[in-house]
Amino acid sequence: MAIIDKTFETIKFDYVGGVATIILNRPERLNSFTEQMHLELKEVLFVLQSRLDLRGVIISGEGRGFCAGQDLSERAVLPEGQVRDLSEGLEKNYKPLILAIRALPVPVVCFVNGVAAGAGLSLVLACDIIIAAKSASFLQAFVRIGLAPDAGSTYFLPRLIGTQRAMAMSMLGEVISAEQAEQWGLVWRLVEDAELTNEMQLMRERLQSGATCSYAAIKDLIYNSGTVELEEQLTREALAQRELGYTEDYREGTQAFLEKRKARFKGR
């Protein structure tokens, strides 16, 4: 039985073998975020957070774009003298979205199928592994409409590609090709456009049979390594390894190595 038994308006969702696939589905607007899309993403992430059998999440977009950020048609220019408080939408929608993705204890793999702009790029950056089609592109679009990057972009981008590149991307608002993004380390790997769907399926299978407890420990250790001293990190690694050493997957992994066969991980 499906874990969410409904059809969404702005996303596609499925859940197979503990791996969720979320496809942003407003291709005619390059999958830009609307209030409805935020509601639907919230619903899906809420359910995923409570799934003990969750083993991975894949995010991609329908059509020729990945996500063009906030749908600007929801931001009609107000009459002279009236202003909109943009922090409200960020606090209500974008902040919970980025934090929920980051807090998932499983790999979140983004398959960037086309342009990722504005908060669409922020969403990409929040994911653990980023794989892009060769025709994909990346744009800090905010400056083009008189805004500053948001939804975590100023946090993730300098950490991934360095301050100079993050600064120039954000201030100049130039489109960055997938090839350039890969050279800068924004992307793990590029794939041919025609291979993206196939690569997504391979990743799904890999996550379904992966060492899920290892993934959780890796996320925790790597993402929290920037705020501690080496000595503390060594202790944290030892504690994580102690817990992993008690898992069935560690037993199976070691046994499989000694028997020269592929491990059959159960994610526990």
Ligand code: T3D
């Ligand atoms: O407001 C808040 O809550 C604060 C939070 C802000 C977060 C943000 O994300 S702010 C940044 C918002 N995003 C942008 O500024 C990007 C706008 N889009 C573009 O600059 C371009 O579309 C792209 C460079 C991404 C792609 O260009 P291109 O030439 O490949 O496609 P296109 O023709 O511009 O777009 C195709 C259609 O999608 C087009 O509609 P049409 O003419 O076919 O009817 C276009 O208007 C629509 N579209 C693209 N992006 C958006 C959009 N419609 C609404 N909102 C969009 N963001």
